[in-house]
Every structure is written in C-alpha cells, then in structure tokens.
Amino acid sequence: MVEKYRCPVCHHDIEGDLVVFLDHTKMEMENILKNKYPDWDKEKGLCPKCKDDFESWYDNLKK
C-alpha cells in the first residue's frame, strides 16, 4: 500500500515517495513559492513536476 501525497501547488495526487523538497540553498525560491501559494509550506514539499516547472520559471527570471 503506497501512501498518496497531494501536491500543495498543483493539487495532484502522486506517490508519497516522489515528493521533493527544496534544499536550503533555494531560500529565494522558497520565498517566492510562499508568496504565490500562501498555503504552501517548505515541510509540505512539492511534486517533481512542480519543482521542474518552478525551477525553469525561476531560471528565466534570472536571465
């Protein structure tokens, strides 16, 4: 029995072991995420897709 996890960002259910967490070097990303999604919390993590989406969006910001 696999535990389901609901991504707080996109609200999709994924397998519990696919959850990714931002590491502490990404404080700035964390703050932006919190602004965009007030319900989001670092401990809640996010799904790999949201992380990828968010990282590419964030990389574009810096260009």
Ligand SMILES: [Zn+2]
């Ligand atoms: Zn997601």
